[in-house]
Amino acid sequence: MHYFRTHTEINLGAIRQNAAVIKAYTGKRLIAVIKADAYGHGMICVAEALSAVADMFAVATTEEGMRLRQAGIHKPILILFSSLTEDAPQIVEHELTPTVADWEFASRLNEIASRTLKIHVNINTGMNRSGVHWTEAEQFLNRLKTLEQLEVEGLFTHLATADEVDKSFVSVQRKRFSSVLASNRVKIVHAANSAATLAVSDSHFDAVRPGLSLYGVYPASEKPIALAPALTWKARVGWIGSISETEGVSYGLTYKASRQTRIAMVQVGYGDGYRRALSGVGEVLIGGVRCPIIGRVCMDVSVVALSDTAKVSVGDEVVLIGKQGDAEITVDEIAHRAGTISYEILTQIGRRVSRIYIEDVGTETSLD
Numbered sequence: 529m530h531y532f533r534t535h536t537e538i539n540l541g542a543i544r545q546n547a548a549v550i551k552a553y554t555g556k557r558l559i560a561v562i563k564a565d566a567y568g569h570g571m572i573c574v575a576e577a578l579s580a581v582a583d584m585f586a587v588a589t590t591e592e593g594m595r596l597r598q599a600g601i602h603k604p605i606l607i608l609f610s611s612l613t614e615d616a617p618q619i620v621e622h623e624l625t626p627t628v629a630d631w632e633f634a635s636r637l638n639e640i641a642s643r644t645l646k647i648h649v650n651i652n653t654g655m656n657r658s659g660v661h662w663t664e665a666e667q668f669l670n671r672l673k674t675l676e677q678l679e680v681e682g683l684f685t686h687l688a689t690a691d692e693v694d695k696s697f698v699s700v701q702r703k704r705f706s707s708v709l710a711s712n713r714v715k716i717v718h719a720a721n722s723a724a725t726l727a728v729s730d731s732h733f734d735a736v737r738p739g740l741s742l743y744g745v746y747p748a749s750e751k752p753i754a755l756a757p758a759l760t761w762k763a764r765v766g767w768i769g770s771i772s773e774t775e776g777v778s779y780g781l782t783y784k785a786s787r788q789t790r791i792a793m794v795q796v797g798y799g800d801g802y803r804r805a806l807s808g809v810g811e812v813l814i815g816g817v818r819c820p821i822i823g824r825v826c827m828d829v830s831v832v833a834l835s836d837t838a839k840v841s842v843g844d845e846v847v848l849i850g851k852q853g854d855a856e857i858t859v860d861e862i863a864h865r866a867g868t869i870s871y872e873i874l875t876q877i878g879r880r881v882s883r884i885y886i887e888d889v890g891t892e893t894s895l896d
């Protein structure tokens with residue numbers, strides 16, 4: 529096999545299983561969110577892996593939708609955010625399902641569609657980042673009825689606090705959304721992101737719309753179903769050295785050894801998406817043992833301290849996220865140490881990190 533200084537192993541079997549478990553738990557249709565390159569897992573491969581279990585895919589941009597169509601994905605593809613009017617021709621040509629929340633975009637779509645185009649309308653019930661305000665929804669939906677080529681297939685909203693323990697604002701948003709639903713019947717009503725899918729069953733409506741949980745990562749402490757993490761991130765040991773008391777390590781010499789210390793360079797840095805915020809606080813696994821990152825994470829490499837007795841050689845496997853022996857470092861742990869959230873860690877794994885796809889632990893299927 530070709531040598532990778534750093535790579536991820538993505539278990540498509542785990543993603544498929546998570547999707548099936550979520551579908552069985554909710555008993556609803558599944559809109560699989562695969563935006564931002566499927567949260568760093570590879571959008572096309574994930575879409576292909578989920579083609580039998582997902583009822584619809586959701587992306588954030590017209591371009592993501594076009595890439596899926598060009599890769600031969602035929603399932604309905606919802607664009608979660610309203611696009612600019614300039615995107616209308618691409619949306620119609622690639623038979624994408626746009627989210628509509630303004631009149632100008634709607635009329636442009638109606639103008640160029642040569643047959644019925646399904647659209648979803650996003651209702652802003654309090655997230656306040658997109659959508660038609662819930663008090664103006666009735667009027668907007670009535671006006672849309674005059675556009676003959678458009679069929680409002682879906683109505684949706686997005687919850688701002690479903691991952692919090694206090695669910696009171698979730699109820700406020702649900703009531704506002706329900707008031708719009710009372711006088712407007714459509715085929716697919718949806719509201720639940722991963723947090724609501726796992727913790728707010730009265731937000732499931734006709735379909736759930738999870739992203740993070742498909743990849744086996746929980747958005748909050750509620751864990752009503754067992755999900756399997758799909759991604760393991762590895763690197764290799766590139767150099768081994770030793771420093772004496774008072775010597776420093778890496779830019780700025782921010783780490784100072786208090787005694788003779790064996791150290792190893794690991795071939796991953798912030799240029800790969802291994803965050804600089806992990807300087808001095810991150811840990812990695814080598815030989816099934818936790819080793820602390822010492823000094824600053826560099827663009828291409830990082831340095832860790834080894835125990836006096838560890839048997840480590842250049843070329844050894846380092847696990848940044850995932851399991852090695854009995855030890856495990858989760859995405860949540862890395863995110864916590866770096867002062868961010870799992871979503872940001874996953875979506876920032878860099879282009880320089882090769883993705884290797886496996887179906888189950890141990891079986892390689894393809895490279896990209």
Ligand SMILES: *Cc1c(COP(=O)(O)O)cnc(C)c1O
Nearest residue numbers: 561608686721722737738739740
């Ligand atoms: C990203 C996104 C989701 C998925 O959220 P997760 O927390 O990853 O499950 C669902 N709906 C909308 C509108 C989104 O932008």
